[in-house]
Amino acid sequence: MKTRSISAIILIAIITPLIYVGGIPFALMIGLIAVLATKEINDLHKYPILIKLLSFFTLISVVYSNFDGNTLTFGLDYKYLSILIIALTIPIIFYQVKGKYTIEDAFKLIGFILLIGLGLNYFILVRSFDLNYFLLMLLIPIITDTFAYIAGMMIGKHKVSKLSPKKSWEGYIIGSLMGTFIMTMFYITVINNQTNLLIVIGIIFLLTVVGQIGDLIFSAIKRQYNIKDFAKLIPGHGGVLDRLDSLVIVAIAFIIFIEYL
Numbered sequence: 001m002k003t004r005s006i007s008a009i010i011l012i013a014i015i016t017p018l019i020y021v022g023g024i025p026f027a028l029m030i031g032l033i034a035v036l037a038t039k040e041i042n043d044l045h046k047y048p049i050l051i052k053l054l055s056f057f058t059l060i061s062v063v064y065s066n067f068d069g070n071t072l073t074f075g076l077d078y079k080y081l082s083i084l085i086i087a088l089t090i091p092i093i094f095y096q097v098k099g100k101y102t103i104e105d106a107f108k109l110i111g112f113i114l115l116i117g118l119g120l121n122y123f124i125l126v127r128s129f130d131l132n133y134f135l136l137m138l139l140i141p142i143i144t145d146t147f148a149y150i151a152g153m154m155i156g157k158h159k160v161s162k163l164s165p166k167k168s169w170e171g172y173i174i175g176s177l178m179g180t181f182i183m184t185m186f187y188i189t190v191i192n193n194q195t196n197l198l199i200v201i202g203i204i205f206l207l208t209v210v211g212q213i214g215d216l217i218f219s220a221i222k223r224q225y226n227i228k229d230f231a232k233l234i235p236g237h238g239g240v241l242d243r244l245d246s247l248v249i250v251a252i253a254f255i256i257f258i259e260y261l
Contacts, residue, residue: 006235148175214249
């Protein structure tokens with residue numbers, strides 16, 4: 001627990017100034033996160049070196065497909081999606097016969113890159129659009145997960161899923177309620193106090209639920225590959241993907257609702 005707390009403090013100390021500054025420094029940090037996430041994805045498989053290089057290239061392309069927060073809802077250019085599909089499917093004709101890279105591998109990798117790439121791309125877009133909206137998007141899953149963890153430790157009895165045995169319904173419910181309350185207060189205090197409160201509460205509550213579903217999605221991935229963590233990069237926390245789970249899914253969902261906030 002002590003190691004986990006120290007790691008969290010160090011991460012916060014490094015990341016917070018970059019979030020505040022935004023712009024190129026923040027985008028570069030997201031690029032580094034994308035590279036580390038790609039490595040963790042590749043480590044799950046024994047892909048040929050060409051495929052690994054293409055995975056880095058395509059994920060970075062998706063992440064940096066747009067810096068302009070003014071075109072928030074149209075962040076991903078179709079050109080980058082085309083590059084992604086072409087770059088990761090053509091090698092099948094060279095490697096599938098040898099059993100090194102199959103059609104199943106290709107679509108699995110495309111799915112991974114779209115999931116992580118879109119989420120990180122939206123990090124850049126939302127931060128470019130507005131710092132307070134970015135903090136709203138970022139803190140919803142963090143606050144929810146924190147209270148879900150505390151409540152689960154204290155009163156959790158009914159397990160949610162075998163995918164994540166330590167998660168309980170009690171934790172999930174309290175996490176969502178507290179996440180909704182705190183982030184609604186943040187919204188009306190910092191972003192907009194002249195708003196339809198019921199719509200804001202509904203959207204934030206849905207995002208707390210989406211975040212917890214995201215955590216289960218990544219738990220399912222780890223269970224499929226029979227691993228506890230994606231890596232051992234961050235002491236007490238695992239890898240980059242272990243920290244991105246609910247954040248990425250909430251970022252993807254946030255884009256759906258941002259025009260109503």
